[in-house]
Amino acid sequence: RSYLETATRDALDRMLFIESERMTNCLYHPDDCESERTVIISELEGGENDPDQFLDQELTATAFKAHPYRHPTIGWISDLQMMTRDDLYGYYRRHYIPNNATLVIVGDVETDAALRQVDRYFGHIPSGPEPARLRTSEPRQTGExxxxxxxxxxxxxxxxxxxxxxxxxxxxxxxxxxxxxxxxxxxxxxxxxxxxxxxxxxxxxxxxxxxxxxxxxxxxxxxxxxxxxxxxxxxxxxxxxxxxxxxxxxxxxxxxxxxxxxxxxxxxxxxxxxxxxxxxxxxxxxxxxxxxxxxxxxxxxxxxxxxxxxxxxxxxxxxxxxxxxxxxxxxxxxxxxxxx
Missing domain, CATH: 3.30.830.10 (Metalloenzyme, LuxS/M16 peptidase-like)
Structure with missing residues (x-):
């Protein structure tokens, strides 16, 4: 998952603060989760009404038998309907950790000063257990x-x-x-x-x-x-x-x-x-x-x-x-x- 911010040079400190808060202090309030669930289900249903996008989704699911690439990025509608606030928060806690993130700064900045700012906001955040990685390989396709x-x-x-x-x-x-x-x-x-x-x-x-x-x-x-x-x-x-x-x-x-x-x-x-x-x-x-x-x-x-x-x-x-x-x-x- 990528989060991108583009702003003037003097906004770097604020952007780093926002991203450090995103990594550590999200609440996932149940009301917000339900509201967002409705938005994303609507987005998924809209994609299913686009024939080209829908065909691409179904083609990918047919081409892969075992690998998670067979699943659409946004998920299946049953996933969105069934997942709970605790499911979301648990995923957030397991994956939003410094040792599972890449921070990139590009622009008119002074490198040493920018790194000091990064350390100020992210240096105190503890690493977590390494998230589980993929263990399944797609078997060789043997026929059309x-x-x-x-x-x-x-x-x-x-x-x-x-x-x-x-x-x-x-x-x-x-x-x-x-x-x-x-x-x-x-x-x-x-x-x-x-x-x-x-x-x-x-x-x-x-x-x-x-x-x-x-x-x-x-x-x-x-x-x-x-x-x-x-x-x-x-x-x-x-x-x-x-x-x-x-x-x-x-x-x-x-x-x-x-x-x-x-x-x-x-x-x-x-x-x-x-x-x-x-x-x-x-x-x-x-x-x-x-x-x-x-x-x-x-x-x-x-x-x-x-x-x-x-x-x-x-x-x-x-x-x-x-x-x-x-x-x-x-x-x-x-x-x-x-x-x-």
């Missing part, structure tokens, strides 16, 4: 999985998800470059990278689906995660286009890149686009703080700082091997939203 959702809607959606490596794996960046070739380059900032449309006119799936009038939109998503997650491809059908036709073309393009790889020209363009997106990922002190804290939490800051030269070093053969390894039928889960 499929789901079809039929409910009211105005557009049809297709998604295909493939189990993908974690951010620390050597081939993660090869898959990132592969996605840039297939759907256009995105950055690695969960907070901002997907708000700006990627450059797509030369992307393979854009040309195959959008330019041919089969889909109105196509996108890819590869998230930097601590554990292996998914590489997901999405398409929105144009009016009257059967989802089966979109799926056939999409899988044909994936088979082609899996068998033949990418070209040197595609690699060069993908690297140029990714380099630009990495700059945009860090175009504000808020984005910089988010990236430093996020990567320190899931891996380490050095991994984040090494991303640009590591992307520049990716080769055609590495991308081709990654495509051949993950874009196979037994590793994919296909989801349809078929409006009724």
């Amino acid at each position: 999985r499929r789901l079809t959702i039929r409910k009211p809607g105005t557009a049809a959606y297709l998604k295909a998800a493939f189990h993908a490596p974690p951010v620390t794996a050597p081939d993660f960046l090869s898959v990132l470059v592969l996605d840039a070739v297939m759907t256009g380059a995105k950055g690695l900032n969960l907070w901002s990278s997907f708000r700006t449309p990627p450059p797509q006119r030369s992307a393979r799936l854009y040309r195959a689906l959008v330019e041919r009038g089969l889909a109105s939109n196509v996108s890819g998503a590869l998230l930097p995660t601590e554990q292996p997650f998914l590489y997901t491809l999405s398409a929105t059908a144009t009016d009257g286009t059967p989802l089966a036709s979109i799926e056939a073309v999409l899988l044909e393009e994936l088979d082609r890149v899996r068998q033949d790889g990418i070209t040197a020209a595609e690699l060069a363009k993908a690297k140029t686009q990714l380099k630009a997106r990495m700059v945009f990922d860090n175009d504000s002190i808020s984005n910089q703080a988010h990236q430093l804290g996020y990567f320190e939490t899931i891996a380490n800051v050095d991994l984040f700082l090494q991303m640009p030269p590591r992307i520049a070093a990716v080769t055609v053969d590495e991308v081709s091997r990654a495509a051949g390894a993950i874009l196979i039928a037994s590793n994919r889960t296909v989801g349809w939203f078929d409006p009724q």
Whole structure:
């Protein structure tokens, strides 16, 4: 969980006070818990009314059998209905401790003075027992999985998800470059990278689906995660286009890149686009703080700082091997939203 504050330089002391209070003195009053429960259930139900978001949630739950990644971030509605104030407070006490937190300060500050302020507000807070960590690994998928959702809607959606490596794996960046070739380059900032449309006119799936009038939109998503997650491809059908036709073309393009790889020209363009997106990922002190804290939490800051030269070093053969390894039928889960 991230908390971000952006303010003028003279507000640092106040921000540190607020965050230290958040770590130690939250009350979780029963009335506040009930009020927030209503808000979050409403938010969850709103997401279920968004066909694209709902399909993504159900696709992820189908792709994973054992790993907690199968659960949506906000939880299932039964979780929200059943959890008690004591459940929430117990979680807070176990996890909101200094040895389970990363504090990031970015901006026009004097380092030694800022660290003294941090010590003033956080130095007295005792560490707690190390929270329990994940013990379950997702078993290897052994065959294609499929789901079809039929409910009211105005557009049809297709998604295909493939189990993908974690951010620390050597081939993660090869898959990132592969996605840039297939759907256009995105950055690695969960907070901002997907708000700006990627450059797509030369992307393979854009040309195959959008330019041919089969889909109105196509996108890819590869998230930097601590554990292996998914590489997901999405398409929105144009009016009257059967989802089966979109799926056939999409899988044909994936088979082609899996068998033949990418070209040197595609690699060069993908690297140029990714380099630009990495700059945009860090175009504000808020984005910089988010990236430093996020990567320190899931891996380490050095991994984040090494991303640009590591992307520049990716080769055609590495991308081709990654495509051949993950874009196979037994590793994919296909989801349809078929409006009724």
